[in-house]
Amino acid sequence: MAKSKALLLVAGLLLACLLSLAAGPAGFSPEVILNLRLPRLLAALTVGAGLGLAGALFQGVLKNPLSDPYILGTSAGATAAAVFCFLAGIERSSPLFFAAVFAGAFGATFLSYWLARLAGRLSDASLVLAGVAVSAFLSALVMLTLSAARERAFSLFYFVLGGLYAAEPAVLLFSVAIIAAALLFSAARWRALDAMALGEEKAYHLGASPERERIVFFVLACAATSAAVAVGGTIGFVGLMTPHIMRLLAGPSARVLIPASAAGGAALLAAADAAGRLVFPPAEVPAGVIMALAGAPFFMWLLWKSSRGRN
Amino acid sequence: MPALKVSGLTYSYGPAPLIRDVSFELRSGDFMCVLGPNGSGKSTLLKLLTGFLKPQGGHARLGGQDTAGLPPRRLAALAAYVPSETVTPYDFTVKETVLLGRTARAGFWRGYDAADEAAALKAMEETGMTGFADRAVNSLSTGERQLAFIAQALAQEAKVLLLDEPTSHLDLRYKAAVMNLLAGLAGRGLAVAAVLHEPALARLGCNKALLLERGGGYYCGAAADALVRENLARLYGLPASSPLLP
Numbered sequence: 001m002a003k004s005k006a007l008l009l010v011a012g013l014l015l016a017c018l019l020s021l022a023a024g025p026a027g028f029s030p031e032v033i034l035n036l037r038l039p040r041l042l043a044a045l046t047v048g049a050g051l052g053l054a055g056a057l058f059q060g061v062l063k064n065p066l067s068d069p070y071i072l073g074t075s076a077g078a079t080a081a082a083v084f085c086f087l088a089g090i091e092r093s094s095p096l097f098f099a100a101v102f103a104g105a106f107g108a109t110f111l112s113y114w115l116a117r118l119a120g121r122l123s124d125a126s127l128v129l130a131g132v133a134v135s136a137f138l139s140a141l142v143m144l145t146l147s148a149a150r151e152r153a154f155s156l157f158y159f160v161l162g163g164l165y166a167a168e169p170a171v172l173l174f175s176v177a178i179i180a181a182a183l184l185f186s187a188a189r190w191r192a193l194d195a196m197a198l199g200e201e202k203a204y205h206l207g208a209s210p211e212r213e214r215i216v217f218f219v220l221a222c223a224a225t226s227a228a229v230a231v232g233g234t235i236g237f238v239g240l241m242t243p244h245i246m247r248l249l250a251g252p253s254a255r256v257l258i259p260a261s262a263a264g265g266a267a268l269l270a271a272a273d274a275a276g277r278l279v280f281p282p283a284e285v286p287a288g289v290i291m292a293l294a295g296a297p298f299f300m301w302l303l304w305k306s307s308r309g310r311n
Numbered sequence: 312m313p314a315l316k317v318s319g320l321t322y323s324y325g326p327a328p329l330i331r332d333v334s335f336e337l338r339s340g341d342f343m344c345v346l347g348p349n350g351s352g353k354s355t356l357l358k359l360l361t362g363f364l365k366p367q368g369g370h371a372r373l374g375g376q377d378t379a380g381l382p383p384r385r386l387a388a389l390a391a392y393v394p395s396e397t398v399t400p401y402d403f404t405v406k407e408t409v410l411l412g413r414t415a416r417a418g419f420w421r422g423y424d425a426a427d428e429a430a431a432l433k434a435m436e437e438t439g440m441t442g443f444a445d446r447a448v449n450s451l452s453t454g455e456r457q458l459a460f461i462a463q464a465l466a467q468e469a470k471v472l473l474l475d476e477p478t479s480h481l482d483l484r485y486k487a488a489v490m491n492l493l494a495g496l497a498g499r500g501l502a503v504a505a506v507l508h509e510p511a512l513a514r515l516g517c518n519k520a521l522l523l524e525r526g527g528g529y530y531c532g533a534a535a536d537a538l539v540r541e542n543l544a545r546l547y548g549l550p551a552s553s554p555l556l557p
Contacts, residue, residue: 189419194407198397198399198411199394204363205383206412206467207467208384209384251403252401252407253407
C-alpha cells in the first residue's frame, strides 16, 4: 500500500475514535468520556477489527466477494450459542463460553458451506442462499428461546440486535487476544489466501492444499467472528463492506488487505456506533442497525455489480 | 529419464470409460498437442497428470516420482498447469499474479525474496508481459490474460508445462503468438503439453501428438505421423474431404 493511503486509513481510524469519544447526549465531561465512551469505543474497535478480518478471510478463501460472517451464518451460529450459554448460566468471561460460541460459529459456517456444495459446483449464489437459510433457522431458534425466557429477554434482545456496550474487561481482553492471534496468524499466511482467491483448482496447482487452507482460514475467521460476537452480538455488514473498501485503497493482495481490513473494520464500527448516538438523541440506535442501514444497499450494489461482471 | 511418464492411466466419472489404459512419455524438449472431440477426456487427462484427480488405474510419474503420493507443493514444483478459465473477482496486478507462481517455492511463511522477484521478472520478459506488470489482470484482453497466466506457470520453474486450451477465445495473431511461445519454451528444455481444439495449430511447433477418442481409445506418436487427414477425419467424425482439416 502506498504510504499516503496507509496514512489515510490511520487518519480515518483516528477520526472515528475522536467522533466516538465526543458523540453522545451526555456532553463532554471527563468522567463521561473516560468511564462511558472510552470502554465502549474499545468494544467497537475490537468487534469491528474481528469482523473486518473475518470478512477478508472468507472473501479470499471462498473466492466469493459476497461472503462475510453475517451472510454465511457464522454470526448467527455464534449468537445462538451465546444465547444458550446465557440461559444455561455460563459466565461470559469463562473459556467455556468462548469455546461454545466458536463451536456455534464454526458449525454454522460449515453447514452453509456443505449445503452450498450439495448443489454441485460451489457458486457465489448457492453459498449466499445456503447462508441465508442457515442464518434464518438459527435466528428463529434464538427468537424462540427469547420468547420462552421472558424475564431475561430484554437484555438478551439488545445483545441479539447488535448493540455495543462497555464490555466486562475480562471479556474484552479475551476477545482482543483471540482477534490479535487470528490476525497475526492469517497475516503471516497471506499468500495461501491469495492463491485461494484464484480458485481452488488454481490454488492446488500453485502448491496449496485447498482442503487444508479452507479449514485453516475457516477456523481463523470463525475465531475472529466468535470473539467479536461475544462482545457485541450480531452486527452485520462490517465484514462484507470493509474488505471491499480496503481493496479500493490497498489493492486485492491479502498481504495488505488482512491488516487493512482489521483496521478499517475497527474504524467503520466505531463511526457507526457514534452515528447511532447522534441520529435520534437522547435515544440510541444500536450500531448493528446503523450498519444494516448502510450495508444492505451496499450488498445490493455488490449483487448488481457481480451479475454484470458475469455477462 | 522422461520428464513425464504415463503408464496404463485409467479414469472415468461414471460407468462409461473416459481415459482407458493410456501410456506415453514426454521428454525435455517435447511439445505435445492433445487433440480430441468434446468429452474425450482431454482436460481430465491433464488434471490426472498434475495429481489434481487421482487415477483409478495406472500411474503418472513426474521426474520419476509417482504423482499419487506427492503433496501439492512438491507437485507444483514438478509440473505447472494453466487452466482454460482463469477468472477471479479480485483485481490482482499482473506482477502479483505472476509472483503467486512462486507459492510452491516460497512456501507460506515467508515473503518473496530476490530469487522470487527475479523468476517473476524473467517469466514476464519471456512472455512479453513486462510492460503490463502493474496492470490489473482483469483489465487485460483475453490474449494478454492468457500470457499472464503462462508467465505465472513459468515462474513456478517446473520442468513440465501443461496447458488446457491455451488458444481458445484468442484471435489468430494471439493463437500464433502463444504457439510460438510454447514451441520456444520446449526449445529451451521444457516438456510442454497443450490441449488444442484446432489440428492446424499443432503444425506450429508440435513434435508429438496425443489423439484421444471418445470412449477411451487413443493414439500417441510423432506429430507428422499422427496429424494426417485420415486420422483426424476419423477422430472428429468428419468426411476426409472436409475443408476444416489441415
